[in-house]
Amino acid sequence: MILDELKQYKPYSISPGYHSEHILYGEKLTLDYIDGTTYTYEYETAKAIMGLVHSQYNNDQVYLFTHEHSLLFQIIHNNQKEAYLEYSLQDQRFIIASAYEKSDSLYRLLLVAINYIYNQYQTETFQDIYENWRHIDMSQHHHANEWDANHYKYVLNIAKRLIQILKDILQLQDCFLSLHYDSVEELLNHLHMTFNTQSLTPVFLFQEDLQHLLLDLQSKQQIYQSLSSSSYTILDVTPLYSTQERMKLPLFLQESIKDNERLYMQNRHFLDQNDFDLIKSFQRGKTWSCLYYGPSGTGKTTKLLCVAGALGLPSLKMVGSRSIDESTLFGKYVLRNGETVFEYGPLSLMMKYGGMFIFDEINMVDSDIISSLNDVLDGTKQKILDNGEIIHAHPLFRFGESMNIGYAGTNEMNLSHKSRIQNKIKISQLPIDKMSHIIVKETGIDDTTATKMASLLDAFHNVIINEGNETTQRIDLRTLLNWANKTVDLDGDVIRASLVTIISELAEEDDEILNLEDARQILATNGPAASVMSLIVHEFVE
Known part of the structure; x- marks a missing residue:
């Protein structure tokens, strides 16, 4: 997971249970009712409810980055980045990176992420949250007002579940990072990762574009089953010539x-x-x-x-x-x-x-x-x-x-x-597991090294987009095969093998790179070759 990377650089920021009372419940206030609602103020649930009902259509954006087997969400409230939330699709765990203890936007981020995850992957753990949210007509609440008794039951059910989920995250080791956002931004820039440009909140918070929502799971599953491809048989050779x-x-x-x-x-x-x-x-x-x-x-x-x-x-x-x-x-x-x-x-x-x-x-x-x-x-x-x-x-x-x-x-x-x-x-870009299988089969390299090589391809492509020249520079599966074969030739020296296969694709137009003999000299330059070299060293050097 992406946020796991931060633990290597900023281990002091890992804070299980850090100020959990503030993060979960906020400050005790002398309110009779929650602003904009007819809901009675109760300390244990007020912050979560405010996080839901104080959402505003034009002031809250949640963006997504899909990375291998995890989803990274970012919330921006009033043009301020307030929290990051990453979800592992493999072991179904959250990691949160947040610095604003008093902000209630973390609950909005959780709700949007959970609605998205359930809608896309039907994770049963989140079905009750999704179903309660479906019963709320969010078109009435674009400006964080008019929350009356009609929706209170559903809002309260969602709030209680989100509090429990957030409490579990805070109490787990290594799942809450208390840090400033430039730390996350620095990591994302280092990995050449950018979020999707379209916010998830119109659909997964304010329920717009309803035809894309999973409003009837059972019906949709039946449709999917009827549309699913029939299983196919791997064919033997059938010669057409006699x-x-x-x-x-x-x-x-x-x-x-x-x-x-x-x-x-x-x-x-x-x-x-x-x-x-x-x-x-x-x-x-x-x-x-x-x-x-x-x-x-x-x-x-x-x-x-x-x-x-x-x-x-x-x-x-x-x-x-x-x-x-x-x-x-x-x-x-x-x-x-x-x-x-x-x-x-x-x-x-x-x-x-x-x-x-x-x-x-x-x-x-x-x-x-x-x-x-x-x-x-x-x-x-x-x-x-x-x-x-x-x-x-x-x-x-x-x-x-x-x-x-x-x-x-x-x-x-x-x-x-x-x-x-x-x-x-x-044909789309091959998944990592398929690319690694091909690399192993074609070159004889070990599976672990092949998987690491395949997992870097997207990052290489991002470097070329952001720092290089797409018209003259390209790293694809063929380049990875050359890299793997050279690694086998050099008795497993992945770094040396990368110089004349991967780095050479980017160094031709770089006047700072004098030769391809020393990885350290390449790392000392500025440009796409140095960025790619850094990614390779980070992945393969202990």
């Missing part, structure tokens, strides 16, 4: 079939529901074109090769660039042994013999080249070549393309081309 047909293919295509089948068998456990659905569709043949899109290093091209391997298909791949023209794809006349002959391009070869043509990073090519694919991707699946030949696609011809979204040098795909692609599959 043995005789396969033997008639050129030798290099026969070899590519073996490579694709081997790749599929090695990686099929990493495929997901969409991949196996595509394999089934490609097997039937009515669907024969697809697009994988998403961040770099998420396995888009590997998935396409695996689809080909699952069906026993050969493949040819072309990587998109500005230098590609129509003749590169379909063929051209060349001089060979004193004679001018026509040489088929990779796309026309796949159309002729059948198999998977893979156009990698297709949005790197010029738009007129994309337009030249229209005839191939139409229902006729044919192309007139420069030698006058009309080539009709083989029944087992399949077309797959991949692209990274939003990177330097990419083009917006035109709608005409998009409409011709039958299946479009989005």
Whole structure:
């Protein structure tokens, strides 16, 4: 958890039970009624109730940062940061960082966080709080007024539960940090973490946008069950070519079939529901074109090769660039042994013999080249070549393309081309456990080191966004694989291995870095390379 990091730097700030009476109950006041309400003032519950009923629509914002298996919440009241609350999804515990004992905003933060957690994860511990809150019409209370007897029962029930939760947090060892907020801000800046820009309070405190609230849990669970994907079976290789047909293919295509089948068998456990659905569709043949899109290093091209391997298909791949023209794809006349002959391009070869043509990073090519694919991707699946030949696609011809979204040098795909692609599959950043499994499998490094490497990828990306250049610098799963392989080569020296794999990606444009031999020299510079080096040292050096 993020706030656990603070205990390494500021252990004196860990304060179990610190001023718990003030934090829980506030000061004893001589009030008959709580301001803005008809509720009788009672010392044991007054501060919690005031924390709930004194919330104001324009003055309270709660922001969220999702980090691995924890959720970090921050409350800002009247433009002042007042508290942080982190919740572990694994062991279901809270950590609070707060310095204002008298502030009642901690109760608002707790309520918003608990409503969010229950809404998103259905944690049964918080169901009663959520259900009581649902019975309050918050639209009447945007300005912390008009709290009459109609809602008192629900407010009191919530207040008592929040007091108990907060009391448990305060009494647990290591779960309450009494410190100033610059300590938390310093840590977040060090880890290059930023909160979401949208506040949670409109939905999870004031109940706006009701269609996104879990108002009927049982009904919603039934809907989820009806929409849930059916379990899928990991498929064996099902060759579409007969043995005789396969033997008639050129030798290099026969070899590519073996490579694709081997790749599929090695990686099929990493495929997901969409991949196996595509394999089934490609097997039937009515669907024969697809697009994988998403961040770099998420396995888009590997998935396409695996689809080909699952069906026993050969493949040819072309990587998109500005230098590609129509003749590169379909063929051209060349001089060979004193004679001018026509040489088929990779796309026309796949159309002729059948198999998977893979156009990698297709949005790197010029738009007129994309337009030249229209005839191939139409229902006729044919192309007139420069030698006058009309080539009709083989029944087992399949077309797959991949692209990274939003990177330097990419083009917006035109709608005409998009409409011709039958299946479009989005791939997001792989989860840490999946990345670590791939790193272990591909490099032979130990699982603990692989997991640490994978867990740093988001932080690396944040450094590049905040300090580097997204158009020229990139660290992705491929970079992590290079790092892991170099670590194995260097007998486990993770730091040295990072210099020529991870740091080298960021040091090219940094004049302060003279060489990549000494991590200490890199740490002494200013820039993204130093920040990433600091993250690596912090993670791997005891």
